[in-house]
Amino acid sequence: MTLTTGPERRPVLTVLQAGRAAAALAIVVYHSAIATRDFAGAIPESVFRILECGTFGVDFFFVLSGFIILHAHGGDPPGAAAARAYAWKRVTRIYVPYLPVALALIGLYLALPGLSARTREWSLLTSLTLVPTGAPPALAAAWTLEHEMMFYVLFLAFFLARRAFPALIALWVASILVGIGLGLETSYAAPSPLSILAPINAEFVAGMLAALAVPRLAGRLALPCLLAGLGGIAAFFGFAVDPAGPARMAFGTAVALCVAGAVRLEIDGRLGVPAWAILLGNASYAIYLVHNPLASLGARIAARVEPLRSWPASLALCIGLGVAAGLVYHLAWERPALAWLRRRVGPRREALSQ
Template identity: 70%
Template sequence: MRSRSEKVITVLQAGRALAALAIVAYHSAIATRDYAQALPVGAFYAFERGAFGVDFFFVLSGFIILHAHQDDPGGAAAAGAYARKRLMRIYVPYWPAALAMIGLYLVLPQVSGSQRSWSLVTSLTLLPTGAPPALAAAWTLVHEMMFYALFLLSYVVRGFAWIVAAWVGLILAGIGLGLETAYAAPTWLSLFAPINAEFVAGMLAARAVSRLSPAWALPALAVGLSGLVAFFALGTDPAGPARMGFGVAVAFLVAGAVWLERAGSLAAPGWLIRLGDASYAIYLVHNPVASLGARIAGRFEMLRPWPVSLALCILLGVACGLAYHLAFERPALAFLRRRVRGRARPDGFMTRNR
């Protein structure tokens, strides 16, 4: 089995950072438009493309999960270790941010500019109830949890590849039947939402990287870039099933970038890697912080022009995310991982006592 250091891919951490920045810019543009000053149509359209950072994260999740766990042994013990790791990674940083939003909405229900409804159950558990979570960006985490649950089957069921193929088939069948699968308010039918195919694209990229040589890097990058150009040139509906095409193009880019890193031809700058380490924390806290920044900007003439408000929102979103990562996410996860390792026997399995 490969060591953990061999599984860390720095270009993907840099990619996380860029995707997080794109999403922050997207939500900052919306907040600026709603609370400070409307952006020019062209500028808003450009920042609106930042929503596709979510697609990158879905592809990346599929890649990393398979890359990190494809050598795991099967069985209940390995499945339990995988589940503990995933649940800890998602929920520990998520719950404080979610509880803060729940408290805010309970005390000041009018604080949402759109008077949005939300589900307490979904907010606390990330289970799909048909209503969105209080933390708006957490709708993506509902899909993440669906994918993690599906991947759990790989530890206990033979022929996992056929299960994944059937999943993709059901997604395509749902598209053909016109199945409505709302992203922001997931139900159990959202397991078959087209955007979930991007997890599979990421897994296929990870499998290609593990089996093919870095000589495929440039062809993969060429296909990925061509796919992105075609996607945007065709003006594809970002809410429609054709969005899967963006995810497939990103999967080619991810594979190409990883191959280049392995060949020693690509290196990510350290500051971007560190920003990528904080990308989940940035994602969790940026939206309410950006909204607050835009509301403040809207009250002061010197901050109201959209370039100033937008810059303020982006800066606040990234800075608060970094602070949350350094002050809570990183130390909390490090503490829990030490506790988990302390309870493990030398053979790696968990003891029942202690």
């Protein structure tokens, strides 16, 4: 099976941005519920159980990441030059928005060690580099970025060993399944080098498979594919699957079906995305980076301001602060900083590669 599916995979797909927006909002809701529970008072258990489903926004992000990487680079030529260009794009895309937030939190935790609701250890090395050491980063949500970096490093084989890449990915998935069978402890929330075998990583592969499937998916099957994925998600929640268990991969598979169907519908001109969803999707990484500290701040404010002491008011404040701050961070730093790098560094890199 070829991994390059032609120019059809190159267009900007707004449905992916809408998916990123949905994933980010789900995670914001989840962490806002936790912050409200920790600082502003109890949330009814039945309501919290619904809100904590937002944790699966992480799975959505992983599937989308696998899809986007292959969509963006599947037509790139093999070789070291393309590998360097890919690595530069991924490194800048991750670290330029991440490091200011990480440094700010490191400074806060060093100055105010009891700032967190729960006293927890964190690794300075992991916080600065996203290298998986087994200790969490200062920014709690950054554990997902450690998995992203593992995947990005593995994807370098696409450029350096193109023919062997499908076998390498198959071996990766097989190793994950063997690890599940052996009961291997592969923490995903505090990654270590062994966490390359964490079941949640298989969702990157599900996303890549969805990207491969889209050009081969007949238009008449796009809507059934989307509906099958939605049915799989509903069944997953209906069976109340352990969110930390390997069955979580089933959720990622269902999401991959949704993504493949939705993308095919957009390519065929049968699905549109509103401008506000595209904006939120563009800002989704910034929202993801800043929302958790802002949710904590919002809940602390709500606990001290009489009109906001109810859990719905606290929850709304946390969500609003997280999304608004993420939009501001995207527009004020992430987007201009990355654009500046493309203008200043991009031409030099092209000259060096010639």
